[in-house]
Amino acid sequence: MSRRVPLPVVLAVLGALLALAAGVSLAFGSAEQPSAEIILQIRLPRVLLGALVGAGLGTAGALLQALLQNPLADPFVLGISGGAALGGVAALGLGGALGAASLSVPLCAFLGALAATGLLYAIAGGSGRAPAHTLLLTGVIFNAFASSLIVFVTSAVDLSRVAGLFLWLIGSIRLVDSWMIGGVALLLATGLAVGLRDAYALNLLSQGDESASHLGVDVPRVRRRVLIATALVIGAAVAVSGLVGFVGLIVPHLVRLTVGPDHRTLVPASALLGASFVMLADTLARTLLAPNELPVGAFTSLIGGPLFLWLLRRELRGLLA
Amino acid sequence: MSAAPLEARGLSHRFGALQVLDRVDLALAPGRLLVVLGPNGAGKTTLLRVLSGVLASDAGSVSLRGAPLAGQSRRAIARALAVVPQELPVPFPFRVRELVAMGRAPWLGMLGHEGPDDRALVGAALDELGLAPFAERTYDTLSGGEKQRVLLARARAQAADLLLLDEPTAHMDLGHRVHTFEWLRAWLAQRGEARAALLVTHDLQLGARFADQVLLMDGGRVVAHGEPAEVLTRERVAEVYAVEADVSRDAHGRVVIVAERSRFEQRFGYSPGRDEPRS
Numbered sequence: 001m002s003r004r005v006p007l008p009v010v011l012a013v014l015g016a017l018l019a020l021a022a023g024v025s026l027a028f029g030s031a032e033q034p035s036a037e038i039i040l041q042i043r044l045p046r047v048l049l050g051a052l053v054g055a056g057l058g059t060a061g062a063l064l065q066a067l068l069q070n071p072l073a074d075p076f077v078l079g080i081s082g083g084a085a086l087g088g089v090a091a092l093g094l095g096g097a098l099g100a101a102s103l104s105v106p107l108c109a110f111l112g113a114l115a116a117t118g119l120l121y122a123i124a125g126g127s128g129r130a131p132a133h134t135l136l137l138t139g140v141i142f143n144a145f146a147s148s149l150i151v152f153v154t155s156a157v158d159l160s161r162v163a164g165l166f167l168w169l170i171g172s173i174r175l176v177d178s179w180m181i182g183g184v185a186l187l188l189a190t191g192l193a194v195g196l197r198d199a200y201a202l203n204l205l206s207q208g209d210e211s212a213s214h215l216g217v218d219v220p221r222v223r224r225r226v227l228i229a230t231a232l233v234i235g236a237a238v239a240v241s242g243l244v245g246f247v248g249l250i251v252p253h254l255v256r257l258t259v260g261p262d263h264r265t266l267v268p269a270s271a272l273l274g275a276s277f278v279m280l281a282d283t284l285a286r287t288l289l290a291p292n293e294l295p296v297g298a299f300t301s302l303i304g305g306p307l308f309l310w311l312l313r314r315e316l317r318g319l320l321a
Numbered sequence: 322m323s324a325a326p327l328e329a330r331g332l333s334h335r336f337g338a339l340q341v342l343d344r345v346d347l348a349l350a351p352g353r354l355l356v357v358l359g360p361n362g363a364g365k366t367t368l369l370r371v372l373s374g375v376l377a378s379d380a381g382s383v384s385l386r387g388a389p390l391a392g393q394s395r396r397a398i399a400r401a402l403a404v405v406p407q408e409l410p411v412p413f414p415f416r417v418r419e420l421v422a423m424g425r426a427p428w429l430g431m432l433g434h435e436g437p438d439d440r441a442l443v444g445a446a447l448d449e450l451g452l453a454p455f456a457e458r459t460y461d462t463l464s465g466g467e468k469q470r471v472l473l474a475r476a477r478a479q480a481a482d483l484l485l486l487d488e489p490t491a492h493m494d495l496g497h498r499v500h501t502f503e504w505l506r507a508w509l510a511q512r513g514e515a516r517a518a519l520l521v522t523h524d525l526q527l528g529a530r531f532a533d534q535v536l537l538m539d540g541g542r543v544v545a546h547g548e549p550a551e552v553l554t555r556e557r558v559a560e561v562y563a564v565e566a567d568v569s570r571d572a573h574g575r576v577v578i579v580a581e582r583s584r585f586e587q588r589f590g591y592s593p594g595r596d597e598p599r600s
Binding site for chain 1: 375394395398399400404410412413414415416419420423424426427429432433479
């Protein structure tokens with residue numbers, strides 16, 4: 001087998017792909033001859049937001065898979081996005097009273113993601129590798145629970161919002177003010193920085209807590225730090241896009257297949273590829289049936305669902321073999 | 322006299338109602354190999370976990386070159402002591418070279434940048450264990466014995482002077498088992514009194530052949546501790562393993578153990594299946 005592709009090459013290729021995706025996304029839309037105004041004030045924020053959401057979900061997937069020592073982990077499937085959505089909706093519900101929604105929604109989404117992750121850890125047995133089915137079942141149940149609470153909270157506040165809620169639950173990029181974009185970018189950058197800092201420790205941690213300890217990793221500290229970073233990133237992404245599914249699963253898998261599992265490459269590459277992926281998916285979502293818009297989550301789940309089942313089958317076969 | 326490389330005093334530990342370690346004392350001697358023997362469930366793996374500091378025992382203490390293990394950072398411990406586990410879960414497609422390179426972790430900066438010296442040490446570790454042909458293969462494509470050699474190479478690359486090995490030859494064929502023991506003896510001899518090793522095994526014959534000292538455990542307790550020929554007597558093998566064995570010495574005074582038959586029926590009430598009477 002050949003040597004692994006070096007990190008600078010990976011980043012250069014994915015950076016170029018991101019630039020290309022951004023160009024394509026800015027060029028296409030419902031207006032055939034878009035003015036500079038449309039491009040700069042309508043398309044650019046949306047393209048930017050899609051990139052941030054994708055980068056966040058791609059990063060979160062890579063971090064979560066290392067923390068749980070399981071390549072099937074995905075923030076959406078495991079209910080962590082659901083927890084974030086619940087937090088976000090709670091903030092929106094109370095938001096009228098509190099005012100600053102651009103701050104409180106991502107913050108509460110972060111807290112919701114953190115709580116969901118905590119619950120996952122508590123049920124899956126503290127730390128280390130839990131069987132895939134335990135994780136998945138916990139995620140499914142928690143998602144159902146969070147969805148019902150979300151519907152409940154929203155209905156209690158304002159029934160007219162139920163249509164918008166549907167879009168949010170299936171995942172769609174909402175246009176938000178530039179403060180919110182800035183806030184999301186900041187949270188994402190923080191989480192990504194932690195992920196890059198601990199990328200090497202995650203390589204060691206992916207073979208179990210004891211093995212990592214034996215190689216000098218302060219396991220509880222790294223776990224805590226990366227877990228909070230993951231929740232931050234998911235909170236930020238969910239606050240502006242709702243439940244965009246499977247990006248955290250698809251993107252790190254593609255990266256691992258092409259450049260290998262080293263988290264020093266995997267984490268930044270998943271951020272870049274995730275950004276391109278959601279950006280392009282959102283462009284498809286808003287142009288395919290223009291002037292009608294589809295939710296971007298419908299696209300990502302269309303690809304992610306079958307992929308997930310295929311991977312699950314492979315994992316279960318591996319267990320039986 | 323200077324402190325022992327690794328010393329444990331009064332280690333006791335329970336998992337629920339089960340006493341897995343019961344007042345275990347041991348000390349590694351400089352330059353020597355201590356082989357720990359005992360039946361399944363004797364507490365050998367738990368002992369190793371306590372000695373390496375990943376499990377805090379209910380009672381007792383471990384000291385690393387005279388200093389309490391409990392107060393030291395994982396990184397400081399990892400520079401002094403390497404562990405070869407029974408097996409390693411590798412859920413991602415890491416290659417052999419990458420896994421062995423992780424042995425360098427305690428010596429690297431935060432971001433894990435490997436220098437030319439690190440790469441040279443990894444290459445040497447791969448060569449010593451005969452893994453060069455496997456270096457670019459992923460771990461999941463290896464056989465059980467090959468995987469164990471990867472774990473040995475990783476501990477080698479860690480460049481610690483103390484080695485704790487948990488059944489490192491369990492999945493190996495005879496040739497690789499003997500080679501692993503020879504490799505370990507050579508590793509010990511390279512730095513005179515600076516190194517020491519503890520190895521857990523079920524292989525009485527090879528364990529006795531290569532050990533300086535043997536520690537025999539049963540039910541969490543140390544049953545006997547000393548020279549292989551002193552510890553491994555016919556009576557002790559019968560007592561600890563419930564096996565009738567012919568224990569003798571060869572012309573060089575080395576222990577030869579030939580298992581005759583189990584005494585499970587008398588001891589535990591179950592026995593190998595008998596032929597059904599054929600009509």
